[in-house]
Amino acid sequence: SLGTGRATYRRYRADRRQAPGRTSCFLLRCKRHDGWVTRLLLSSEPGSWVFLPLEDKRHLIEGTYSGLQLYVNTTNGWKLVKKLEGFNESSRVMSQDADGFLWVTHGYKGAYRLRLSETAEKILEVKYYGPEQGFPSNRLINVFKINGNLIFTAEQGIYKYDKASDRFIPESLFSNLLGTKTQIWYLQADDLGNIYFVGREKIGMLRQNARGEY
Secondary structure, eight states: OOSSSSOOOOOOOSSEEEEOOSSOEEEEEEETTTEEEEEEEEEOOSOEEEEEEOTTSSEEEEEETTEEEEEEEETTEEEEEEEOTTOOSOOSEEEEOTTSOEEEEETTTEEEEEEEOTTSOSEEEEEEESGGGTOSOSSSOEEEEETTEEEEEOSSSEEEEETTTTEEEEOHHHHHHHOSSOOEEEEEEOTTSOEEEEESSOEEEEOOOTTSOO
16 A cells, blocks of 8 residues: 555556545655655545546546546646546546547446546536447446557457447457457557557467567
8 A cells, every 4th residue: 555544556656656545645755765755635535546647748637436536737746626527437447549538437337438628627528338339238348548549348359439430349450369259358568569468368468570560
């Protein structure tokens, strides 16, 4: 645990760390060689899952048990701006696409696309995506950013968002290599472009060659 005194779900390596946990959120400031020196309460919102840096580099979105909170980077460190109104789902997994939309996935409900205001202080639109929009079910949907693209995994298969049809379609690379019925739980790319995956029946790596092929 990073100072929450309760369960912590993700660690951050930096001089200043946001520590999510079941009770509240703290900013942990440390010296490189002397360990932790201060613990500053950022938010008393119960239940924190994860922090996502937005593309503007100035803001963080915190996913909580009941929605989203916005933080801004100031000269004195990260500061809570507000809890965003209009979205109250548990937000454990999320990512931002190239058009600025925030995608939040829920393990038992489906996927949500959120359009934020220019300052990220308001949620302007929430759109839901489930079985009627291309997913095999509304269960076990996750989103990962792989080499700049958002990849969605589901109860069966791996998908991408098709802007033209406003639906989800099978992602060709992963579908060809891992199968159209596979259940993948986690994806992560390294600095060389290799992609690591963990699934119900498979664990492995897709190695990228010199031509950019897998």
